[in-house]
Amino acid sequence: MTNEEIKSIKALMKREVVLAMGCTEPVAVALTVAKARETFGQMPEKVEVLLSKNIFKNAMGVGIPGTGMIGLPIAIAMGLVAGKSERGLEVLDLSSDEIQAAKQWLDANQSAISIALKDTSEKLYVECICRSGDAYSKAVVAQQHTRFVHIEKDGEIILHKALTANSIITQVNAPTLNARKVYDFATQTPLEELEFILETIPYNVEAALEGMKGYGLSTGKILMRSAGCDIVHNVIAKTVAAADARMDGCTKPVYSNSGSGNQGITCTLAIYEYASRKNIEQEKMTRALIMSHLFSIYI
Incomplete structure (x- = not known):
């Protein structure tokens, strides 16, 4: 691979593998609210x-980090009162005082x-x-989840991007990938260029460890107790435990992949848990x- 290809693919990965606080659907809502405010x-x-059916379905029943509450109203209040759009998928990572202010605003302004x-x-x-009056x-x-396609104020268009099938790729100037290129990048790129991915592990x-304490459906905890500790069940249990925790409002951020926290969890934990149990050398795991x-x- 050329140095330019390596640089381009690495930049793509750093855009798509990022920290996220909470389920990314209500995060996207809070982010949009923060930008509008x-x-x-x-x-x-x-x-x-206004939400697409998919966002509406996935966001209404999940826990919001640090609040002990579920659903969109508190996520909207947090984005409105204290959210900063520059924080992207970490827009809901607020202080206890900021969360309390959002709760107070919501109590007084439900309607x-x-x-x-x-x-x-x-x-x-x-x-x-x-809205306030005509403004x-x-x-x-x-x-x-973080791609703003339209921003306006009082009829003035500040930003507008057309929604087309390939608009994401053109927006980020992503390299053209195929299976061979993915394999070559992972196996041939100098190791020091790849070690950034190790940040996803801790x-x-x-x-996952937090999820084992009994968040959500406690699926990971139940699986470990009932199915044993072989490698396959350990990988599955740790993965679903982390997903349970973040969907139930755990305040631990996770590294997401392509806007999905659960996808990022799966990509990291399946490899890491197997490598740890099998004592795989770090380069191969990386x-x-x-x-x-x-x-x-x-x-």
């Missing part, structure tokens, strides 16, 4: 949120929030409109982690 310039009187379905063919679509601002995220392992994450991005 920032664009508006002040706290609005009303907040309208200010409206949530509805958007008539769209996009699976990932979030639109937020902030308004609008922000839209689509196709990727975060995703910590989420290259396997790269292949796991990059194939997930490619697919």
Whole structure:
């Protein structure tokens, strides 16, 4: 592979494998709300949120980190009161004081929030409109959890990107991938260029250990107790435990893949747990982690 190809693929991976706090669907909603409020310039009187069916379905029943609450209203309040859009998928990583302020705002302004379905063919679509009187601002995220495609204020278009089949690729100038290129990058790139992927291990392992304490459905804990500790069941148990924890509002961030926390958990923990149990050398594990994450991005 050429140095330019290595540089391009590595940059792609660093864009797609990033820290995320909480389930990424309500995170995308909070992020969109934060951007709309920032664009508006002040706290609005009303907040309208329009969602694709997929986002609506996946976001309404999950725990929001640090709140002890589930669902979109608290995520919207957190994005509105204290969210910073520059933080991307970590927009819900707020202090206890900020979370308390969001709860207080929500208690006093429940009727200010409206949530509805958007008539769209996009699976990932979030639109937020902030209003006070005739003044308004609008922000839209689509196709990727952090990809703003439209921002406007009082009729002035600040940002607009067309939604097309290949708009994500052109937006990020991603390299053209295929199975051979993924394999070659993982196996031939100098090891020091790949070691960034090891950063995913402590975060995703910590989420798995937290999940074993009994979050959500306690699936990992039950599986470990009932199915034994062989490698296959250990890998599955640790993976679902981490997913259970983050879907139930655990405050441990995880490294996501392509906007999905559960996808990032799976890409990391399956490789790491197997390598640890089999005493696989670190170089081989590192290259396997790269292949796991990059194939997930490619697919």
